[in-house]
Amino acid sequence: DADVTQTPRNRITKTGKRIMLECSQTKGHDRMYWYRQDPGLGLRLIYYSFDVKDINKGEISDGYSVSRQAQAKFSLSLESAIPNQTALYFCATSGVTGGQPQHFGDGTRLSIL
Amino acid sequence: SQQGEEDPQALSIQEGENATMNCSYKTSINNLQWYRQNSGRGLVHLILIRSNEREKHSGRLRVTLDTSKKSSSLLITASRAADTASYFCATVSDQGAQKLVFGQGTRLTINP
Numbered sequence: 110d111a112d113v114t115q116t117p118r119n120r121i122t123k124t125g126k127r128i129m130l131e132c133s134q135t136k137g138h139d140r141m142y143w144y145r146q147d148p149g150l151g152l153r154l155i156y157y158s159f160d161v162k163d164i165n166k167g168e169i170s171d172g173y174s175v176s177r178q179a180q181a182k183f184s185l186s187l188e189s190a191i192p193n194q195t196a197l198y199f200c201a202t203s204g205v206t207g208g209q210p211q212h213f214g215d216g217t218r219l220s221i222l
Numbered sequence: 223s224q225q226g227e228e229d230p231q232a233l234s235i236q237e238g239e240n241a242t243m244n245c246s247y248k249t250s251i252n253n254l255q256w257y258r259q260n261s262g263r264g265l266v267h268l269i270l271i272r273s274n275e276r277e278k279h280s281g282r283l284r285v286t287l288d289t290s291k292k293s294s295s296l297l298i299t300a301s302r303a304a305d306t307a308s309y310f311c312a313t314v315s316d317q318g319a320q321k322l323v324f325g326q327g328t329r330l331t332i333n334p
Contacts, residue, residue: 151324208253213264
């Protein structure tokens with residue numbers, strides 16, 4: 110089983126709809142992250158969380174919100190989806206000590222029509 | 223904005239040859255990491271080099287870091303078809319937050 114699981118893997122929806130992307134992990138990591146990737150580009154940080162009570166905005170948080178329901182679960186919501194939010198979304202986790210690599214899920218491909 | 227610029231954006235070589243990818247960044251860093259992304263998959267961590275290190279090896283991978291030039295390179299020796307993927311460098315400037323800032327990646331194709 111994957112250490113970092115994202116659901117759904119693919120989603121097509123319409124402008125204005127509310128969407129939730131979910132991430133769960135079995136690595137026991139405290140830190141979790143949400144990124145988006147646009148074609149031909151690297152990943153950009155949307156939100157990150159150091160524990161259940163610590164949530165922080167990343168580089169591109171406008172139009173997104175998150176919820177850290179438990180140490181193992183971190184969900185990303187688009188309150189009212191718009192077409193330029195069409196992208197590949199990744200969840201990642203890491204340990205707390207300095208210099209830890211991040212461990213990624215396989216992504217959610219989101220298309221907004 | 224993205225921290226890193228990667229060069230080249232795409233690289234195509236024959237199996238068995240060495241592949242070199244370069245990454246430049248703008249601000250001082252705590253560490254720099256390289257990741258691989260296979261098509262349709264998430265990123266996989268390859269190697270991490272700290273700001274006080276100059277070179278690091280892991281199997282067929284060799285990473286160098288020149289903080290005076292704000293640049294890093296990833297060398298893959300004796301390439302294999304399975305190395306075909308996109309490769310990203312990512313920098314960490316804030317040791318506490320450990321936020322990764324990614325470059326736009328190099329698309330590597332290994333021809334059999």
